[in-house]
Amino acid sequence: MKIESIQWKSSQPLTEDYIRRYDLVEALFEYNPQDVTSWERxxxxxxxxxxxxxxxxxxxxxxxxxxxEIGGAPQALQAVDLLGDERTLCIVGGQQAGLFTGQALVIYKAVTLIRTAQIASARLGRPVVPVFWIAGEDHDFDEVNHMYYMSQDAQVNKIKLDHPSGVRSSVSRLAISPEQWEEALEQLDASLMPTEFKADWMGSLRAIAEESRSLVDFFARMMARLFGSRGLVLMNADDPRLRSLESAMFHRLIEEHGPLQAAVLKGKDKVESLGYASQVEMQQRNANLFVIDGGERILLYADEASDGFTDRKRERSYSRQQLLDWADSAPERLSNNVMTRPLMQDYLFPVLGTVLGPGEIAYWALTREAFHRLGMQMPIVIPRMEFTLLEGTVQKNMAKYHLSLDDVLCRLEEKQQEWLREQDALNLEDRFGQVKTQFKDMYQPLVQLIAGVNPGLGKLGDTNMTKIIEQIEFLEHKASDAVRTQFDASLRQFQRIGASVLPLGKPQERVYNVLAYLNKYGTVWLEELLDSELEPDGRHNIVYL
Structure with a gap:
């Protein structure tokens, strides 16, 4: 397996500068990840x-x-035990619990966590544990209830679970029925080609489904199977056992919600003063916390009149004391939003560095002032490793049509049209162009002549000429289509190249699930990524399978 690192510009300008031109954004962060002294500091x-x-x-x-409970490997449990040692530090990153792990980028985030922990441990000469933060408290079910795969005819297809209750509750609290699991597994089975690995994977996934009440349960067990032997520690952010540990921090977040929001808004102003757009929609009243009420997860807003809190529409209200009491007696009723999750993460763990994707880096840039408000420091922000897997058939077809990787990423349609023109032995485009030119040259003087007799005939002649040109072009399109049908197999190969590398016009890792690749190639390629010398340097990695 060969790995080639390339520059792939981020869709987030702030993240692009963080990776390539750190000096432009250093006021928004605490540490430069490329500076080796950052780790010791x-x-x-x-x-x-x-x-x-x-x-x-x-x-x-x-x-x-x-x-x-999730079947963690001995290595993962040993890593957990290391957390009791004051010398142990953590590399932390996370994601929502997508169906069958969701997008492949989730897998690459775990790879980044493990590789970065290894690198940091070697640099510092002390234990560094990788921790995957499963965002089980998140309530956006539509964001996690599906996965995409490429069909045999190079179409992007979707497997999806319906919402089990319709209640806007945390994903970890939404029970998935055995019937729902079975339906999704049947669709997955049909999507996977027969290979030497398929029976083992489908058997494992069915066994995991039998033990899983929620998407979070399934996600955790599958990640444990893939990465437990590498010492990856998994956590569910909505675990009541962790919630009980967070009481003191919830107290601080409730008591200081006003100054904290002011600090976040100050961070937003700083981001915008540097010419970047804020990645999080903010209001002055944001309390940056959720409350669970009637099974529903509700975002809180400050109520200036009562010194308490309300929902967005002011239909429900909560006193400050009520929330403080819940922080003590029922902390599982509280959860963080996107701005306070970084603070809670650093409260729970000794975070040496946090692994973030491009969008996450952009919104973490808002949080430095909030960290400082609580006497904390933003950890080292580590760009998630990015990968595109190039299968052998894709590589072969690229070579067949003399396509470079840059061609595929930037101008595949243009290259396809260029190739088609080269196959046109009849030179139809030029010949039809000549016919249209010659016809206009002969017909235009005649139209001008009769217009001199009767202006109405001139207009009729122009209309007639346009219709004739349209008919010639109609025949040209029909002829071109006939030529194209001679090359259907080649056009399907072009289509498969595009659907493999840039499905739906997006990077492969942001669309496809990893199971199709695990089913075809086993886990060897994943193990090779984990054993490689790759570092989280912000470059995009092309993996030639």
Whole structure:
């Protein structure tokens, strides 16, 4: 397997500058990840100045219970035990629990966590544990209830679960029925080609489904199977055992919601002053917390009149004391939003670095002032490794049509049309062009002549000429279509190249699920990524399978 690293411009200007021109955005972050001294400085701050933190012993016990429940490998449980050691640091990153792990980028985030922890541990000479934060508290079911795959005819197809209740609740609390699992697994089975690995994968997935009440359960068990032996520690952000550890932090977030929101808005102003757009919609009243009420997850807003909180429409209200009481007695009723999750992450874990995708880097840029407000520091922000898998058949077809990777990424349609023109032995485009030119040259003087007799005849002549040209072009299109049918097989190959590398016009990792590749090639290629010398340097990696 060969890996080629290329520059692939990020869709987020702020992230692009963070990776390529850090000096432009250094006011928004704490550490430059490319500066080797950042690792020692961050570790030193955690050792000497980290004050606001959860109890390590209780944290390790909660994680041990969860990782045992999901079938965690001995290596993962050993990594959990290391968290009890004050010298141990963490590399943390996470994602929502997508169906069958969702987009492939989720898998690459786990690869980045593991590789970065290995690199950091070697640099610092101390234990560094990779932790995957499963965003089980998230309530956007439509964002996680599906996966995409490429069909045999190179179409992008979708497997989807229907919402089990319709209630806007955390994904970890939405029960998926055995019938729903079976329907999704049947669709997945039909989508996967017969290979030496298929029976094992389908058997494992059916066994996981039998043990899984929710998408979070399934996701955690599948990730444990893929990465547990590499020491990846998994956590569910909606785990009641972790919630009980977060009480003190929820107290701070409730008591200081006003100053914290002011700090976030200050961060937004700083981002915009540097010429970037804010990645998070904000209001002055944002409390940056959710509450679970009647099974529904509700975003809180400050109510200036009562010094309490309401929902967006002011239909439900909660006093400050009520929320503080819940923080003590029922912390599972509270959860973080996108702005306070980074703070809670650093409260729970000694975070040396956090692995983020392009969009996440852009919104984390808003949080530095909020970290400082609580006497904390933003950790090292590490760009998630990006990958595109190039299968052998795709490579072969690219070579057949003399297509470079840049051609495929930037001008595949143009190259396809160019190839078709080269196959046109009849030179139809030029010949039809000549006919239209000659016809106009002969017909235009005649129209002008009769217009001199009667202006109405001139207009009729112009209309007649246009219709004749349209008929010639109609015949040209029909002739071109006839030529194209001679090359249907080649055009399907062009289509497959495009659908493989840029499905729906997006990077492969942001669309397809990884199971099709695991089914075709096993896990060897994934193990090779984990054993490679790759570093999270912001470059995009092309993997030639």
């Amino acid at each position: 961050r570790a030193g701050w955690l050792d000497r100045e980290r004050r606001l933190q959860a109890d390590r012993g209780r944290l390790a016990e909660a994680l041990r219970q969860f990782n045992t």
